[in-house]
Amino acid sequence: xxxxxxxxxxxxxRCFTGQRLEVYGDCDNFQDRGFMNRVNSIRVxxxxxxxxxxxxxxxxxxxLERGEYPEFQRWNTHNDHxxxxxxxxxxxxxxxxxxxxxxxxxxxxMQLCDDCPFLQSRGFNTNCVNxxxxxxxxxxxxxxxxxxxxxxxxxxxxxxxxxxEWQAQTPNIQSIRRVVxxx
Numbered sequence: 001x002x003x004x005x006x007x008x009x010x011x012x013x014r015c016f017t018g019q020r021l022e023v024y025g026d027c028d029n030f031q032d033r034g035f036m037n038r039v040n041s042i043r044v045x046x047x048x049x050x051x052x053x054x055x056x057x058x059x060x061x062x063x064l065e066r067g068e069y070p071e072f073q074r075w076n077t078h079n080d081h082x083x084x085x086x087x088x089x090x091x092x093x094x095x096x097x098x099x100x101x102x103x104x105x106x107x108x109x110m111q112l113c114d115d116c117p118f119l120q121s122r123g124f125n126t127n128c129v130n131x132x133x134x135x136x137x138x139x140x141x142x143x144x145x146x147x148x149x150x151x152x153x154x155x156x157x158x159x160x161x162x163x164x165e166w167q168a169q170t171p172n173i174q175s176i177r178r179v180v181x182x183x
Contacts, residue, residue, distance in 0.1 A: 006047015006087045008064065014040045015070045026086040029055040039082035042069040048088040048139070048179045050154045051075070055083040061167065063088075063141045063154055063179065088139045088179055089156050095178045096136035097155075103130045104161045115177040118146040129173040131161045139179040142166070146174045154179070 010030070012018035021027075021035040030037055037055075044066045053059040062075045062082075072080045095114065101107030101124075110124045113136075120127065134140060134157045144150035153166045153173075163171040 006049065007045040008047070008049050008051075008085060008087075009043045009045065010035065010039045010082065011041040011043075012036070012038055016041050016043060016068075023085060028057060028084050030083055031055070037083045038080050040072050040080050042075065043067075044069075049085050050088055051082055051085040053077070053079075053081045053083060057084050057086060058167070059083070061152055061154055063152060065179065088154065093138065093180075094136040095138040095140070097132055097134045097140055097176075099124070099129045099173070099176070100131040101126050101128055105131050105133070112140075112176060117148065117175050117177075119174055119176065127174050128171040130163055130171045133159050141177050141179060142173045143175045143177075144170075144172050148175050148177055150174075 006024070008023050010021045019035065021030060021033060027033065042064060044064050046066060048066070049064045051062045051064055060077070062077060064075055069075050096111065098109055098111050100109050108125060110122065116122055129142065132155065134155050136157070139154060139156045142153045142155065153168055155166050160166055
């Protein structure tokens with residue numbers, strides 16, 4: 001299995017019933033594959049996935065790691081809409097990122113190499129992350145609330161000079177964790 005491959009299965013009904021859609025890579029529109037955007041359960045057989053509630057990798061993001069999700073509430077959502085998905089591009093096991101208070105890598109900076117349930121407890125004086133750089137091999141999930149709760153955003157290796165580049169409406173980030181369960 002390639003480091004970029006994986007398998008995720010979407011089910012129309014709860015507890016893995018009804019019509020199903022198997023995906024092995026990027027899928028920008030479930031409806032193009034004859035599957036409506038109603039998803040009530042999911043099995044992630046391998047890999048870690050970013051799922052979106054709209055086609056074309058837009059809208060609310062959800063991180064799904066290997067395991068079973070028998071009902072949509074298990075992946076931190078309030079409805080059963082899902083429109084696209086893609087595997088998280090994992091490169092290895094070395095994690096490092098820098099977060100910045102200001103846009104274009106300005107203001108207070110903090111480096112992370114492991115999970116952080118509350119940024120302010122580590123000395124980051126604000127809950128605003130306006131830019132960041134992901135240097136390491138792994139992907140990260142950023143949450144709007146402490147203790148890995150609330151709206152989430154997934155970032156992979158690269159530079160993000162504004163919170164708009166990870167599809168956030170506001171720069172509010174209070175906790176960050178690594179994506180580690182991908183095989």
